[in-house]
Amino acid sequence: RKEVEQDPGPFNVPEGATVAFNCTYSNSASQSFFWYRQDCRKEPKLLMSVYSSGNEDGRFTAQLNRASQYISLLIRDSKLSDSATYLCVVTTGGGNKLTFGTGTQLKVEL
Amino acid sequence: GAVVSQHPSRVICKSGTSVKIECRSLDFQATTMFWYRQFPKQSLMLMATSNEGSKATYEQGVEKDKFLINHASLTLSTLTVTSAHPEDSSFYICSALSGDLMNTEAFFGQGTRLTVV
Numbered sequence: 503r504k505e506v507e508q509d510p511g512p513f514n515v516p517e518g519a520t521v522a523f524n525c526t527y528s529n530s531a532s533q534s535f536f537w538y539r540q541d542c543r544k545e546p547k548l549l550m551s552v553y554s555s556g557n558e559d560g561r562f563t564a565q566l567n568r569a570s571q572y573i574s575l576l577i578r579d580s581k582l583s584d585s586a587t588y589l590c591v592v593t594t595g596g597g598n599k600l601t602f603g604t605g606t607q608l609k610v611e612l
Numbered sequence: 613g614a615v616v617s618q619h620p621s622r623v624i625c626k627s628g629t630s631v632k633i634e635c636r637s638l639d640f641q642a643t644t645m646f647w648y649r650q651f652p653k654q655s656l657m658l659m660a661t662s663n664e665g666s667k668a669t670y671e672q673g674v675e676k677d678k679f680l681i682n683h684a685s686l687t688l689s690t691l692t693v694t695s696a697h698p699e700d701s702s703f704y705i706c707s708a709l710s711g712d713l714m715n716t717e718a719f720f721g722q723g724t725r726l727t728v729v
């Protein structure tokens with residue numbers, strides 16, 4: 503079983519749709535959780551951190567369920583510019599080791 | 613936010629030659645940097661953790677004699693792909709962590725696309 507698992511997609515959605523991505527992790531000692539966005543042939547960039555209490559940043563909402571070892575990302579009112587690969591990232595080893603999921607590809611269409 | 617600069621962004625080399633990739637933290641000191649490799653349509657895979665002033669820690673399956681890492685200062689780590697072969701063609705990305713345990717963010721270099729012909 504992979505340490506961090508994501509549905510690779512692609513998710514093809516119309517502009518304005520709401521889309522949700524899920525991620526599960528296997529290491530119960532994982533400490534911090536993030537969603538990164540990676541555009542084609544570019545480096546990943548932090549989208550948002552994920553907290554147990556849930557957090558929201560504009561159209562983006564992230565949730566963490568430690569008991570189920572599950573992370574989610576919800577995107578509302580999708581824009582064309584949201585098209586990218588979304589990477590679930592988990593830290594272990596005192597926060598020094600980042601483990602990436604395979605990424606979920608999102609394509610927002612007109 | 614913190615900035616990590618990686619150079620070169622793209623390199624094409626002949627099989628058997630060596631290629632050096634540089635990773636610099638521009639506005640913060642990074643005692644630890646990470647080197648990743650990403651093949652097409654796959655996730656970033658950690659190759660090694662580069663520690664300033666000491667030997668790098670390699671992930672299982674990564675040949676330390678082939679991927680030489682040097683972290684001589686708090687702002688520079690280098691990865692040298694020695695005797696490169698076509699199967700080494702990939703996207704190599706470095707990153708460094710900035711912040712404390714409660715508020716850590718990984719910053720990535722722009723990546724180096726290596727093509728071995």
